[in-house]
Amino acid sequence: MPPRPLAKINKIDPAELKMLKKRIDIAMALIIVSAALLLTRLWYLQIYRGDEYAKLSEINRIRIQEIAAPRGNILDRTGQPIITNRPRFNVVWNREDAPNPDEVIKDLAKILHEDISVLLDRIRAATENPRYMPTRLKEDIDWETLAAIENKHLTLPGVRIEVMPSRDYLYGDFASHLVGYLAEISPAELKEKQYASYQSGDQVGKQGVEKIFEQYLKGEKGRNYLEVDVHGFQQRQMQLQEPFPGNDLHLTLDIELQRVAEEAMADKAGAVVVMEVNTGNLLVMHSSPPLHLQEFVGGISQTAWDRLLNDPLNPLLDKTIQGQYPPGSTFKIVTALAAISEGVITPDATFFCGGSLNFGNRRYGCWKKGGHGTVDFQRALIESCDVYFYSVGMRLGVDRIAKYANNLGLGKKTGIDLEHEKSGMIPSTAWKQQRYKEKWQEGETLSVAIGQGYVLTTPLQLCRLTAAVVNGGTLYRPQLVSSVTAPDGKTMKTFSPVSEGKILGSAHSLGLIKEALVGVVNSPGGTAKVVALPDVLIGGKTGTAQVVRLAQVEGLGEKAIPYKYRDHAWFTSFAPAEKPEIAVTVLVEHGQHGGSAAGPVAKAVFKKYFELKNGNKTAPEATPPPVAPDEKEE
């Protein structure tokens, strides 16, 4: 660089070089020490505590996303699906992907037919969630909305569709109380031992078989191992563990029969129970009005819940097992069996019914005000003569009636696989003493003998009782589920009929009662002639359960009595008489007449049952014999 001469620089002088060299040596030593320090630190981090950090880095990068398992199907006894699964589409929002969220939300609100504030509220409620977690804006959209969103996909950045398995109710509200519904697991349930493997947000059976058989139905959740970055956004899928579907539940219910029962009860509140008399399998379990299961999908709204709570027809109550009603005259089966078995009467012994019986200083009336005249055992049951059973009841005493009633499964739970079953009520002297600290009044026995007073039964109890009386005396435990099968078809578990033992009463006495019950439907004076079918012999017993004491409604015409004070109507029956197969019990709340309100429901069920059995041959309808208009059977 010629223009700028280098400064005059002398070579370094040896003395100074020596001194500088000493300092360079010190510097070298310090540098080596610092290198050693760094290497030691490296050893400490990577080797001494390496495993610890390796574990931390694993946790850092893998997020496990759970995939809900398709729940097991619920099938009827012929294997026809009743409840399956369908995909449910939710609209989710990922704000990270949207450059201009306000516009997008505005457009989306239009498509969803929602007010924009509803969507914004949801987004606001989710601000505490991690950023990668999408916000659910609307659940379970229909196909039309789905298509609209898919079409506008490009103009809606950040909006995505999430697919979740959800229950598909193929027959709507079919057997709604029995199957129950699903909902998000509650904080209280999460603390229970049986839900130990569940997490917040999981769907769980809340009622009915969905709850009882939860462990079979739920399946195994799948797992998606996602590699994520520091912001939690998914980078790639590392491993996918497919969910394992739940097991299928084969109910004992018969779709066709249940539907007939539901149709017949469409405008009535009450219950229908149909049981195979020789197995205890339930073919129909219907409580009316049904629940609208669709309302429960994704959580029931407060307004819908309030409506259910305040509905006078009480749809939340499963009337088959939770409805407790006085059995009325159907209870005469119990009194009759007790009387014959205990020998307090002979079948031929007659009583005179003049329309009432005086006992103590009270008059106990018969439902037929004019009286039945002279009645024997058969006629007393067929025509449901109250005076006859007052007399028989007095001879028996309440405790002997209670003994037979309990023996027939009344006054205690049947043990069906459903929750919240009620046990009904069979009074006795000991019970009254304990409950009211009072002595039993003889007059009360008269009420009990005709199924009034303290006596309460559930429709299921009466059905089982009927089955036991006509099947030769075996009391079966009611069954709802016949088997559980794995998704590959393998049978996991079968439920065989469970006998709870023989009931009291000889075959002869049971035969006498059965014969009389056939007469109820088929003989001229019978209270249920309306039920008779031409080619099948049906037997049964009607009943009317007083809701209020007669005095309160005395003098009012039938139509003038307020709905809630009207009597409940019962009909419990079986067929075919020669070799009974099914027992059908119908309760119509405030239906007033067992024969005319409850009878036709049973008749429809019988008709369908035998149609199905005989290969869909439709039996010609017989014109029902006219019912005397002035008579109100009890």
Place this chain on the structure above:
Amino acid sequence: MLRFDRRLLLNFDWVLIGAVLAVALVGLANIYSSTHLYTNVGTPLYLKELTYYLFGAAVALLIVSIDYRVLLTLNYPLYIGMILLLLFALVFGKTIAGAQRWINLGFFRLQPSEPAKLILVITLASYYYRKETGKGFTLLDLAVPALLTGLPFILIAKQPDLGTGLLLGFIFVSMTLFVKLRWTTLATLLCGGLSAIPIAWKFFLKPYQRQRVETFLNPENDPLGTGYHIIQSKIAVGSGLIFGKGYLQGTQGQLDFLPERHTDFAFSVWAEEWGFFGSVLLIICYFFMILWGLNIAISARDKFGVLLAFGVVSLIFWQAFINLAMVMGLLPVVGVPLPFISYGGSSLLTNLAGLGLLMNIRMRRYMGTS
């Protein structure tokens, strides 16, 4: 114009070239690993870095070709140019991550605080060479170099870039200790320095700077906030174990858990993917280069060469040591890059220029007075 002596070529320092090439290869491979997943637009960063390397090599060659002694006359113009650049950056600089550090040159964003380090080395070497004192420097003698260091220190600390500012201080202290100090001066400085720490803590450190130091002392206090860097870096280094997770397989680096992984935390990526084995290799390579630089210093033909070489070595050493200690959790997080490994054109150019100076001094060690 270039008086290029053939003897110079004979004295070409192949050891230094070899060491730098080894470290450069590690640096490029590492930048590829830490950025290949995330650069979707424009030139991949490892290619950019390669360009800087080539450009830097050319600059270094140019420096090699000019006798280093010319710097004795050029030092003040260089110094003034540096101050002007720093002022310019402060006033018109581009703000990245809240700091005004860059000057946009169109094709290149220059971070003037990087060349400032090297220019300070040149300035101090020149000053100490001229100011020869037999008995050692008095406190008063230190006033001028302290001012020379203090001015860029303030300008850089104001950006704010405390790491680079402190680095200037370390260079000043190292070089001053290297030339002779009187004992009294040393003692006074030590006492003054120690008493200055609490005052600086209270009045000069910005809240985020104080927070960084506090976080360093206790990172688990705020694992997602300020402690995050340290924790994630330690996880990355520690989880490398003996042989590492494999090239491009480091989860901490690849998945964005590690912040600033191609710049300040580049070594964490290396340590995660190559383990203890690869890390030791790199550190040995590195410190060999540094020690070799000291060897160059002591073999220089004149005192200016010794001071200059020592200054360059102290510049590279302090950056390396502070960065490595920081990513291993031994020092608080300060923005000091790892020379030749961290991505960044300004830093690379500066360090390559420094190496050019070393080579320059090495090649001219046998030259006579001219």
